[in-house]
Amino acid sequence: MSQHHADSTAALAPAPLPAQAGPATPAPGADWWREAVIYQVYPRSFADANGDGMGDLAGVRARLPHLRDLGVDAVWLSPFYASPQADAGYDVADYRAVDPMFGDLHDADGLLREAHALGLRVIVDLVPNHSSDQHEWFKRALAEGPGSPLRERYHFRAGRGENGELPPNDWESVFGGPAWTRTADGEWYLHLFAPEQPDFNWEHPAVHDEFRSVLRFWLDMGVDGFRIDVAHGLVKAPGLPDVGGAEQVKLLGNGATPYFDQDGVHEIYRSWRRVLDEYDGARVFVAEAWTPTVERTAHYVRPDELHQAFNFQYLSTDWSAPALREVIDRTLAAMRPVGAPATWVLSNHDVTRHTTRFGNPPGLGTQLRTPGDRALGLRRARAATLLMLGLPGSAYLYQGEELGLPDVVDLPDEVRQDPSYFRAAGQDGFRDGCRVPLPWTREGSSYGFGSGGSWLPQPAEWGGLSVEAQTGAAGSTLEFYRAALALRRAQPALGAGTEVTWLDAPEGVLALRREAADGRPVVVTAHTGSAPVTVPSPGEALLSSGDTLPVADEAGNVVLAPDTTVWWLG
Incomplete structure (x- = not known):
């Protein structure tokens, strides 16, 4: 083993924790989530402890002190469940297991205990709209053929046309192409995302039972809450009717569709809330609900449903005083009747980092292919962050934004892994650019990410943007974030209220x-x-x-x- 490899591995090795009678908990606070700053960790790109080029839970655990020192209140972990990784873990094969690429359940338990010991809460991703096609239910449904009871837990249908050769309806996948794939026996199954992600049929009671059990599994382990992936997509309109229009709404749009934001989802979340309320410690639900308006988003956070919902209308607003004021006012007005806190977010794992968005002309959307004016983008991004952190409610940060990282817009085609890039011939499939692994040190093959390189290539200049390079550097974006979060915690007027x-x-x-x-x-x-x-x-x-x-x-x-x-x- 080289000296470099040995040193890097040692630096990421988490220290053992003393045995505890049960999960530790951060300082109490029944409404901690109302003004919390929550940091999204994308595990495969955060830190790599075992040197295989892929981030893992042990790497996250070892780097938790960075988040404590940054001043955040909680960590949200993107999926680390057992998965074939057709969509970076959002295709789950086993909801109660950790994928070996990230570690095992002992690593998950150790991470939870370490975070709680540092005063950080932990929110985990839950993916209830669809499973992997390698989930045991779906594999059995395919093997048993038409008429199998397991097929009723998904959306299997006969095709249209003389010989069933056409999809059952005109729905399109968010990743491009039809939302249906035909099986060898002639039936079709629904997948609003990749073919490897068949949608569950939430009219089936077994699906309800399974997810209540999954919630309890992770709550018993000590998680502080769940971020619900595609929370607006679980229920489909009866009969799965055609959309009928040439342009279909994808995730965020101005029109209604028969597959998103159906009123039936709310009874599911009322059921889940009853489960969550059985547990001590102020556990929370956060909805990824792409809805046409903030008023529709407010339906998800009524008092007996979820606690928070991402404010994607704010994320997609241009750097413009009138536009920002309008979305702030509408958000606060929409949340007021249901008593929920507003949330604010500028970047996540699905959109171009806001340092790059704000360096480009307005109106280009949230997935860009051009770097824009880097200096202008960073200046506006820092200004947008300080505005966001001054608003009432909860703020979400995406890993690396505290370093001012830009999107990597020039990744070679051969290294891209976003499934929507390939299905849509490069259209709306540029999420890899915001997922490039973080730089921790000035030097090294992956700037401290790990000893074995990184699963996506990092730009040569990222050593200068690393945590090491920016720590203690006057005027650096990292020190700016640390100062802002410290002041936000010290000044009661910031964050609190409505x-x-x-x-x-x-x-x-x-x-x-x-x-x-x-x-x-x-x-x-x-x-x-x-x-x-x-x-x-x-x-x-x-x-x-x-x-x-x-x-x-x-x-x-x-x-x-x-x-x-x-x-x-x-």
Whole structure:
């Protein structure tokens, strides 16, 4: 073994934890999730402990101190279940097992205990819309043929046409092409995503029973909650009717479809909530619910259903003061009647990182193929982050955004692994760029990710963006995030509550005040314009997303720099 390999492996080896009577828990707080900052870990790209080029649970566990030091409240883990990996683990073959590429159940238990010992809560992904085609139910359904009771747990149908040669309806897969695949015996099965991901039939009681059991399995192990993948997709309209239009809504759109956001999903989540409420420790559900409006999203977080839902309308909003104000107002108004906190998110494993989105012209969507203006994108991304962290509710961060990582838009075709890239001939299939493994050190074959390279190639300049390079570096994006999260925790007016008070501001500037019963108000100014503007000082400058804090002149005025957000103590 080389010295480099030995050192890297030792650095990622987690220390053993003392035996405990049961899962440790972070500090109590019944409503901790209402203003939590939650960090998404994409396990295959976070840290690799065994040197095989693929991230794993032991690697995540070893790097948890980074997240504690960053100042987040909880970690959300993307899927690590047993899976053929046709869609990066979102095709689950066994919901109660860890895929060997990530470790085993002992690694999952150790990660949970380590996180709790560090004061971090852990949310795990749950994938209930579909299984893998290698799930035991589906394999038996195929083997037993038409009429098998197991086929009733999925959507098997006879085809249309003279000999059943046409799909049962006109539904399209989110990954491109028909949403149906024909089996050797002539029947067709539904898959809203890849053919390796057959959709469950949630009209069947066995599916309900199975997922209640899966919930209990992981709750008994000590997880603090679940992020529900495709939460809007479980129930399909009766009879599976045609969409009928030339353009079908994919994940986020303005129209209704017979396969997304059906009202029947809500009874499922009421049932799940009853299970969750049996457990101590303020466990939570978070919905990935792509709906046409934030008002529809609010249906998922009624008091007897889920706790939070991702705000994809906010994620897809351009860097524009009027557009941002509108989506903030609509979000807060939609959540108010159901008593749920707003959530805010700028990046995740399915979209181009916001450092790259904001460096490109507006209106290009959330999956881009061009790097744009890197400096402009980072400046706007930092400003957008500070605005987001100043809003009431819970904020989600995606791994690597604290380093200011850009999307890797020039990956060679031969290394891409996103299934939608291949099914759609390169259209809307550019998720690999936001999934490139993280850089931890300035040097090394994978910049500290692991001793065996990385499953997607990292750009040569990423050593300079690594955790090691940015730690302690004045003005670095990492130190900016650490400062922002520390201030957010220290200032009661930030994050808490459900209201904002808008203040008069020049064109292109958002100015809002946050109040707290037990502290001074905080004012947030976000300048989305392209030229400096002069305004009366809102108070004492606490933190700026830019290089320097604004200083008031003799008349009490300050200059707001373009593409910059500032927090002020009122």
